[in-house]
Amino acid sequence: MPDIIISDTSCFIILTNIGHLDLLQLVYGSIITTPEVVEEYSLKLPEWVNIVSPSDRKVQNMLAQYVDKGEASAIALATEIEGCTIILDDYSARKMAEKLNLAITGTLGVIIKAKNDGIITSIKPFIERLKATNFRLSPALYNEALKEAGEIEK
Numbered sequence: 001m002p003d004i005i006i007s008d009t010s011c012f013i014i015l016t017n018i019g020h021l022d023l024l025q026l027v028y029g030s031i032i033t034t035p036e037v038v039e040e041y042s043l044k045l046p047e048w049v050n051i052v053s054p055s056d057r058k059v060q061n062m063l064a065q066y067v068d069k070g071e072a073s074a075i076a077l078a079t080e081i082e083g084c085t086i087i088l089d090d091y092s093a094r095k096m097a098e099k100l101n102l103a104i105t106g107t108l109g110v111i112i113k114a115k116n117d118g119i120i121t122s123i124k125p126f127i128e129r130l131k132a133t134n135f136r137l138s139p140a141l142y143n144e145a146l147k148e149a150g151e152i153e154k
Contacts, residue, residue, distance in 0.1 A: 003028065003083075003084070003085055004032065004081055004083065004084040004085070005024075005028045005030075005031050005032065005084065005085050005086075005087065006031070006032045006033065006034075006074050006077055006078050006081070006084055006085070006086045006087065007024065007031050007032070007033050007037070007049075007074065007086075007087040008033075008037060008070055008071050008074045008086070008087060008088050008089070008090070008093065009037045009040040009041050009070040009071075010088070010089040010090065010107065011024070011087045011089065011106070011107045011110065012024075012033075012037070012041045012045065013041060014089070014107045014130065014133060014135055015107065015110075016043065017133045018126065018129035018130060018132075018133065019129070020126065020129075021046070022046075023110060023111065023114055023119070023120075024048075024049075024110065025046065025048045026114065026119050027110055027113050027114050027117060027119060029048070030048045030049070030050060031048065031049050031050070032049075032050045032051075032052050032077070032081075032084075033045070033049055033050075033051060033052075033074065034051065034052065034053060034054065034070070034073035034074055034077055035051055035053055035073070036069045036070045036072070036073040036074075037070040037073065037074055038051055039070075040068075040069075040070040052077060053073070053077075054073055054076035054077040054079075054080055055080060056076060056079075056080065057076075059076045059079060060072050060073050060076035063075050063076055063096060066092065066096055067090065067092055067093045067096055068090075068093075071088065071090060071093040071096075074086060074088070075088075075093065075096060075097050075100065075102065078097065078100075078102050079100055079102065083103075084102075084103065085102075085103040085104065085105055086102055086103070086104055086105075087104075087105055087106060087107065087109075087110060088104055088105075088106060089106045089107050089135075094106070107130075107135070108127075108130070108137070108141070108145055111123050111126045111127070111130075111145075111149075112145055112148045112149045115149040115150075115151075116148075116149065116150070122149075122151060123145060123146070123149045123151060124146075124151065127142065127145065
């Protein structure tokens with residue numbers, strides 16, 4: 001069974017801004033997100049994005065005290081779907097998801113997976129486009145990404 005992937009807003013926005021939203025479909029096939037994320041994204045999402053609401057609003061409301069409503073809804077949904085991976089870029093949201101023992105990746109992780117799966121030949125052009133947006137990427141994270149993608153020695 002393919003991985004179940006839930007995405008927060010940031011991945012959709014970042015990949016749209018660099019002209020590669022399709023990378024999500026190429027890597028994962030389909031993605032799940034929440035109505036709150038759709039509202040934050042504010043553009044029409046492709047048909048391969050399925051919109052699902054978390055069933056436990058209490059968990060979502062509790063999480064919303066610490067992270068934004070899109071992140072809270074995505075994390076709440078991830079707690080309800082066993083074996084899923086959630087795409088989060090925000091540090092606080094990632095820490096919250098870690099406390100809940102959720103599998104996490106980020107937009108950079110999606111790009112690295114695309115390279116490692118043979119979908120793209122290099123992550124460098126994608127990272128250069130990311131740098132041109134408001135995506136924060138430390139030199140250490142840049143080097144770690146290149147290592148993970150097999151583009152420099154470990």
